[in-house]
Amino acid sequence: MTTAAVVDIGMMINSEPGIHGARPIIVGTGVTVRRIAVWHKLGYSPEEIIRKIEHLSLAQIHAALAYYYANREAIEADIAAEDETYERLMREHYTNQQAQP
Numbered sequence: 001m002t003t004a005a006v007v008d009i010g011m012m013i014n015s016e017p018g019i020h021g022a023r024p025i026i027v028g029t030g031v032t033v034r035r036i037a038v039w040h041k042l043g044y045s046p047e048e049i050i051r052k053i054e055h056l057s058l059a060q061i062h063a064a065l066a067y068y069y070a071n072r073e074a075i076e077a078d079i080a081a082e083d084e085t086y087e088r089l090m091r092e093h094y095t096n097q098q099a100q101p
Contacts, residue, residue, distance in 0.1 A: 012063035023078065024067055026060045036064040037075055 013033060015024045024033040031053060039049050046061040068075050 007059065009059070009063045009066070012060060013067045024071075024075075026056065026064055029056065029060070031056060031060075031064075033064045033067050033071075034075055034078055036061060037068040038079065040065060040068070 012027055013024050014027045015022050019025060020030070020032050025031060026033070026036075036049060039052065040046075044052070046058055046065065049061050050056055050058060
C-alpha cells in the first residue's frame, strides 16, 4: 500500500516583512494572494490562472482563493487602496503634464 504525501494547506500561504509589503503570498513563489484574487474577480477560473502562471499548482491557486475568502475584507481593502493610489498618481501625472509649457 502506498500513501501519498499529505500537504497542510495552512502552510501554503505566508506573509513576511520585506516581501511584497508583507502581503500574503503563495509560499515559495512571489505570487500574492491579491493577484490571484484579482484574476478570480475578473472571471478567470483556477485552471485559467494556472495557464497565466504556469509554475503554480491547482492546489496553490485554491489555497490562495481559500485565503482570500477567509480574509476577504482585508484583501478587498488592500485592492481598493492600491486602486486609489493608482488613480491619484494618474491625476497628478496628468496635471503635471498639462502644467508644463
